[in-house]
Ligand SMILES: C[C@@](CO)(OP(=O)(O)O)[C@H](O)COP(=O)(O)OP(=O)(O)OC[C@H]1O[C@@H](n2ccc(N)nc2=O)[C@H](O)[C@@H]1O
């Protein structure tokens with residue numbers, strides 16, 4: 001079927017259930033091991049084909065000029081790839097976004113938006129790229145983009161691009177936004193960052209869960225100590241949520257999460273969150289909702 005619009009396309013948040021820094025590549029990028037968890041909370045994008053070839057963001061995004069927006073950059077890359085393959089530019093597109101996820105929150109919002117744009121436009125433009133080709137196209141824009149296109153919870157290595165599907169518990173997460181934007185680069189270049197965590201295996205993670213442990217208790221987030229020392233609100237959120245269970249930062253911060261077995265337990269914690277913070281609950285997803293939509 002030829003479509004000209006795709007509305008209500010979800011761009012879910014991710015959590016890094018643990019995040020280990022195992023080394024550094026020659027180009028300075030850090031080698032990581034992590035488990036990515038999809039959440040049923042995120043941004044929503046809307047696409048409408050145009051009669052010209054322009055790619056236009058029709059909603060403003062504070063602090064992100066249109067040409068720097070990962071959504072626009074991803075769409076532009078895919079449009080050029082379609083030109084290369086088919087010899088003609090596909091129609092332009094108006095892209096609207098309902099932005100919910102905080103920027104610099106470690107929830108992968110920008111990457112998830114870009115991944116959703118690539119998946120939606122691959123369909124609208126009938127571009128025919130495989131999932132692997134879309135993942136490779138997105139990687140230079142952000143290390144988390146391949147994961148979102150992969151579409152399943154994953155054990156990731158490299159800079160996050162070597163992905164294996166992994167089962168994770170069907171639990172609820174409480175997420176606190178401490179109200180600061182943590183710049184990823186500042187955390188990775190911090191002097192105090194440890195970069196030599198011993199590698200783990202996907203089997204180690206799965207065994208830990210099979211023993212009945214919470215998803216958020218395996219390993220640690222190696223970026224957390226540095227982020228907490230540079231950004232006190234992150235340390236405060238870890239301390240506060242830690243009173244209810246294992247509390248951990250996601251990605252390079254700033255958001256902090258804890259796992260709960262039921263929605264009621266999550267609600268009980270949420271009702272106590274100090275009003276200085278934005279906080280919400282989200283259910284663990286096992287698949288990216290775009291996979292069902294397309
Ligand atoms: C840490 C993670 C974990 O999922 O997520 P977020 O917290 O950003 O969501 C990602 O690896 C974020 O990867 P990516 O999205 O590519 O990071 P960027 O913001 O582009 O990286 C900014 C800078 O951080 C450093 N950087 C980033 C990733 C990495 N594996 N090693 C690095 O050294 C580089 O100096 C890079 O220029």
Ligand SMILES: Nc1ncnc2c1ncn2[C@@H]1O[C@H](COP(=O)(O)OP(=O)(O)O)[C@@H](O)[C@H]1O
Nearest residue numbers: 069070102103104105106107108109110111113
């Ligand atoms: N569509 C977008 N949504 C959010 N951030 C974007 C977007 N496009 C570019 N960015 C830039 O990416 C940075 C990281 O944002 P984001 O991916 O939301 O956080 P994080 O990498 O911590 O999960 C932002 O500070 C912003 O400058």
